[in-house]
Amino acid sequence: MLKILEEFDGKILPNVETERLNLRQRTIADAADIFTYASLPEVAYPAGFPPIEKIEDEVYYLEHVLPKSQAEQQLPSGYGIKLKGEDKMIGSVDFNHRHADDVLEIGYTLHPDYWGQGIVSEASAALIELGFTLLNLHKLELNCYDTNKQSQRVVEKLGFTLEARIRDRKDVQGNRCDDLRYGLLKSEWESAHG
Numbered sequence: 783m784l785k786i787l788e789e790f791d792g793k794i795l796p797n798v799e800t801e802r803l804n805l806r807q808r809t810i811a812d813a814a815d816i817f818t819y820a821s822l823p824e825v826a827y828p829a830g831f832p833p834i835e836k837i838e839d840e841v842y843y844l845e846h847v848l849p850k851s852q853a854e855q856q857l858p859s860g861y862g863i864k865l866k867g868e869d870k871m872i873g874s875v876d877f878n879h880r881h882a883d884d885v886l887e888i889g890y891t892l893h894p895d896y897w898g899q900g901i902v903s904e905a906s907a908a909l910i911e912l913g914f915t916l917l918n919l920h921k922l923e924l925n926c927y928d929t930n931k932q933s934q935r936v937v938e939k940l941g942f943t944l945e946a947r948i949r950d951r952k953d954v955q956g957n958r959c960d961d962l963r964y965g966l967l968k969s970e971w972e973s974a975h976g
């Protein structure tokens with residue numbers, strides 16, 4: 783169940799709600815919440831970035847790095863994840879790369895206290911629906927390390943297909959691992975969602 787709560791202005795994705803979640807644009811007011819999970823090695827390393835060392839770095843990222851990359855790649859903003867009725871931001875689900883005019887990549891992270899409850903799957907399903915309806919994308923992609931079994935399970939549940947295994951790359955810590963490339967076509971998503 784996806785409920786769109788405001789008009790889409792063509793740039794910033796509208797605030798939405800799903801069965802259990804509120805999704806809305808992350809701002810610097812969320813930096814302290816985001817820091818609690820983005821500073822954890824078990825969140826950061828599998829997601830492909832070094833753990834954030836101080837809140838100021840997260841503020842800088844939200845204020846400068848994220849808007850710059852969104853502007854350069856013409857990416858619509860992504861979301862922070864909140865449980866309905868709670869104020870704390872517990873994760874994110876984003877369009878993090880543009881591969882073509884109608885092909886975007888998604889990425890996600892979640893505070894470990896909330897892992898295994900289907901939260902990122904629910905949030906990603908909403909982002910995917912917006913990608914194929916509001917943004918009229920043709921395809922969504924996702925990359926993950928082959929060591930990241932949770933993320934592989936999430937993309938499989940979302941209906942993505944494994945398209946390539948790029949062998950013997952290195953993860954962000956320098957350990958050898960394969961890179962997995964997943965894709966989901968709009969037509970496949972439409973067939974699955976009637």
Ligand SMILES: CC(C)(COP(=O)(O)OP(=O)(O)OC[C@H]1O[C@@H](n2cnc3c(N)ncnc32)[C@H](O)[C@@H]1OP(=O)(O)O)[C@@H](O)C(=O)NCCC(=O)NCCS
Pocket residue numbers: 824825826828829830889890891892893896897898899900901902903904925926927930931932933935936
């Ligand atoms: C990946 C991540 C976002 C998943 O979020 P989540 O809300 O816990 O995901 P879900 O609950 O929807 O699904 C997780 C699935 O992985 C499964 N899982 C958990 N540990 C697993 C393991 N070691 N091996 C295989 N599957 C595993 C769960 O059982 C669940 O599948 P199920 O619904 O069939 O039972 C979260 O673990 C995270 O933030 N990890 C660190 C950051 C990251 O890896 N980001 C993605 C980069 S590509």
